[in-house]
Amino acid sequence: MAGIPAILPAGLEPYARSPDFTPENLPVKLQAAHATKAGAWGLLHVLSGRVRYCLEPPDAVEVIASAGEMVVIEPQVAHHVSFVEPGCFFIEFYRAS
Incomplete structure (x- = not known):
C-alpha cells in the first residue's frame, strides 16, 4: 500500500452510517488498531x-483531517483514529453495488 486513497473507487454504494462521534463518546475500539x-x-x-x-x-501513514474534509478507509487495512482538536465526525460505509 502506498498510502491513503484520495477518493473512493467507482461503483461503490453507501449501506450504513455510524453515529456522530465526539471525544466524549468515541469508542475505545476505534482508538485502537x-x-x-x-x-x-x-x-x-x-x-x-x-x-x-x-x-x-508496516504502512504507518497518518493524516489529520479538519472540518469539511473526508478520509477514505480501505477494507481490511488496520488503522485507528483520535481527536487532535475536539469536534465531531461520522463514518459512512460503502460496498460494491
Missing part, C-alpha cells in the same frame, strides 16, 4: 474539530 471487513470501505466525514487517522505498521 482495527479494520473494516473485506469489501467494506469507509468514508470518515469530519464535521468539526480535527481528527487524526493513522494506518498501523
Whole structure:
C-alpha cells in the first residue's frame, strides 16, 4: 500500500452510517488498531474539530483531517483514529453495488 486513497473507487454504494462521534463518546475500539471487513470501505466525514487517522505498521501513514474534509478507509487495512482538536465526525460505509 502506498498510502491513503484520495477518493473512493467507482461503483461503490453507501449501506450504513455510524453515529456522530465526539471525544466524549468515541469508542475505545476505534482508538485502537482495527479494520473494516473485506469489501467494506469507509468514508470518515469530519464535521468539526480535527481528527487524526493513522494506518498501523508496516504502512504507518497518518493524516489529520479538519472540518469539511473526508478520509477514505480501505477494507481490511488496520488503522485507528483520535481527536487532535475536539469536534465531531461520522463514518459512512460503502460496498460494491
